[in-house]
Amino acid sequence: MRNRKSHRSVRAIRTSDSVLPVQAGVVAALLVALTGCGITIPSDPDDTLGHAIGAELRIGIAVEPPLSEDGDPPRGPLPELAIEYAETLDASPVWSIGSEETLVEMLEQEKLDVALGNFSPDSPWSERAALSRPFTVDGADPAELVALMPLGENAMLSNFETFIDSTERAQ
Incomplete structure (x- = not known):
């Protein structure tokens, strides 16, 4: 049995x-x-990356010497990084200067594609903006910075991270 x-x-x-x-x-x-x-995955629900390619990259800069200084265009290591990134997209940089809070509000209102400043990986803005992987530029203190982008625009974020990896700035 x-x-x-x-x-x-x-x-x-x-x-x-x-x-x-x-x-x-x-x-x-x-x-x-x-x-x-x-x-496609990753994707941008608002097509941030798609709108920037071959057109304009809307960049927000928080003026924070020596990382960035006011001017037309802004000067310093962060604006230089932004210009290099725009070139990879065949995009013209369009600059906005503002405080960190103003730049985050502009990201939320879809008026910016990327914001750069003295943003650290433990940024208090992480609930309102997407943070890139840490990277470094000359003059950065602390040594690690992050870029801010609109929440949910993962193709843009991934593309920027691929760029910082290719320039060996990623941490």
């Missing part, structure tokens, strides 16, 4: 084994279907 418990546990394993390939197939089919729809 067979032991029913053993039979059931073997049967349960077989059922589980057959479900896994089906689930993987469903996930693969969904990914193929979404790719055909033009959905």
Whole structure:
């Protein structure tokens, strides 16, 4: 006579084994279907990166010598970083100068694509703006800075992080 418990546990394993390939197939089919729809990951719900490419990169600068100084255009290591980034997007920099709070408000109102200042990785603005991975520039104190971008605009954030990685500024 067979032991029913053993039979059931073997049967349960077989059922589980057959479900896994089906689930993987469903996930693969969904990914193929979404790719055909033009959905990319990471994405920008407001298409921040898409609007900047080949057009204008709206950059907010908090004037904080020696990192950045007021001028037309602003001067210093942070504006230089922003100009380099804009070049990778074939975009013209459009500058806004303001306090940290003003720049964060402008990000929330979709008036800026990126804000640069003496923002640290433990920035109090993290609930209102996306923070990039830490990076460094000449004259930075503390040694690590982050850029601020609109919340949810993950393609823009990812693109900026790829840029800082390529310039070997990432921490």
